[in-house]
Amino acid sequence: MSRKINLYLIEYAINALFRNRSKNIFIMVVFTLLTALLSSMFFITGSIKHELQSTVDALPQIVVQKIKAGRHYDIDTSVADEILNITGVSEALPRVWGYYYFENAGVNFSVMGIEQYAQQYKKSFDTVVNKFDFDELDSSKQMVVGEGVKKIMEKNYYNKYFNFIKPDGTFKQLSIAGTFKGDTQLESNDMILMSTQNVREIFDIAKDKATDIVVKVPNPEEITTIASKIKLLYPDSRVITSNDLHVSYQNIFDYKSGVFLALFTVALFTFFMIIYDKASGLSSEEKREIGILKAIGWRVDDVLKEKFYEAFILSFLAFLVGILLAFTFVYLFQAPLLRNIFVGYSQLKTSFELPFVFDIQTLFLVFFLSVPIYVAATIIPSWRAATLEVDEVIR
């Protein structure tokens, strides 16, 4: 097994590629575009999946809402204390928050109330709380905004402060104390954090009421049991577990993936057409080349090796270029056109950047979908030609 790679064969293979320049350039271009398209679609789905997954992971395990006449109502904060008494619950925090529609930019901000010394249900809030003191922010009428929110505000000339319009029509002016980076892009792009008292004022929420209650359960296997206990305790509540949310997010995503699948099939079908065309037979010129090589003393395995090198060099180069193209297209240019297929599910949500996710599996998938198939499609007809008698081929 210590046979060395025959460099002369490789040299011959490269020369052979240059000899059929126009044909090989055409194959190279098609191949490159195809791998680029395939891998950029995989990259986009991978990124969005990652984004959704981290969004879902950041969600609390159980959210309890009060439902009245089929609508979401403010819930009594005392409910949190009752839920805390259920065995297996480690935290129950009343949240005071809401969506604030900023008409000028056409976006919804999530305005979230933060209690400085309560437990935070999100890691990113913990860092924010360490950085800013929300008690002080309350007295100095300040707020902390996500990085993306800051940009949107600046675009609308709110550089230092923002005016919230309260339900009674008066203004509530809060100045921007600083920015924070959320766990997910979506979070940093639409979230505003301020003291709970300020949120109550902006949305006119009574002191003993909260928007909803988030519940933390250390043992995930207990979530369903605890959710049903809460439901029994408060029949007028809607209990949403992280699992439910995961399913509904997944549904949206799967629906969008259907479109992706259609694109994917078309691309793959084109590729196989080209392959089939190639595999169905060699041109007489190529056949003659193999015949001559055999006549001057090449063995069958030499011919096959040379053909393998030829195919591999071409397809691997195309594969690499395709991947690079896809990387630049998706992560540098944020996949214009293609991403719209996936990101259309909530027009009001502020846009987000595709996070960089390097998944080695995707690369292997694209590799095995393209390179070996092309190599096989080159070698098999060559092998057929090489096994024929020489005089038969060059006659």
Added chain:
Amino acid sequence: MFSKKVVLVFILMVGLSSSAYAQNTFTKMASEQPTLVQEGKAKKWCPVCGMNLKMFYKTSHTAKLKDGKNRQYCSMRCLAVDSHEHNISLSSIQVVDVNSEKLIDANKAFYVFNSKIKGTMAKVSKLAFASEDEANAFAKKYGGEVTDFKTAFAKANASLEKDIAMVQMKKEKKMYPMGKKIFEKKCQNNIDPMAYKEINQLKSAIASDDKLCKPLNEKQLQAVALYLWEVKRVKESKDGVEKVVDKDEKCPVCGMFTYKYPKWVAQIFYKNGKKEQHYSFDGVKDLMKFYFDANAWGNYEDAKKENIEHIVVTDYYSQKAIDGAKAFYVMGSDVTGPMGDELIPFEKETDAKTFLHDHHGKSIVTFDKITKEDVFKLDK
């Protein structure tokens, strides 16, 4: 025409709002300056639980100790707690009349028990009135039954254990962590809770001295005081157990990697002279199999029962490491671990009981009551 409409709407609105908010208008807070009978700066707070007396004035009780000192509690519950510790003569007890907000003799008062108004530090509220008519009127509006002090106090005593457990749960899950955070951020590290006799004295010291803590509001003050008084004062001696699982550790009984099942990890720590070592298992069942006969699973000469230093198991609900020898185990439930039917460990017996009920368990056992037969029966 126009003015008529306005008037009509106005009347309607007033009527609606007054009826809608009727239930919310009742607060336990004193409407004016409350009568405080204790002495010193600490008189603003309940000596038992530390809560603000003004906020819970309408459930407040007072009592005279044998040494002549007055004490004022936030509720009958705290009075009940204190009556077990100090010798209180029942005839000295006074209570705030809900309507006049003045102190009256409790023994002559009429109590409304179990009304819609929530209890202070207890599930059920006990509100006092000077006359039976007033009590009846209140009961008509808010529900509940009218009784006298003796019955109400007896009931408070009977439900004391449950009430304490309820409040304790809330404290552990909410107030202590909050207090700890505030303490670490705003307070001097050297506050010594041992130096104070009662929690209200600690509170008044913190509130009056800006050197100890930066200014706090009432809720924050209560959280800090509770943390210092009930956690720092008690817990400093108590040391928790910990799980130590390396990535290459395999369960000696079933051969599976234990780090993959952090929810189920159970460990035995041995001390052989100076040498310390431990074995990790992916469930209490395998731990028990090993515990009963280590050498049945290979050559474990060093794993002798007498060398066991301590046993660590994972509490099902909190997922924290707990002392296995003191834990309660539920058998025969519908929850399965990586190796099938399990002994599910709990730190508290009440948790074990809840679990037994929720997951159709058969029995609760303590560590020393687990038998070899029971453990092997789980595999059948």
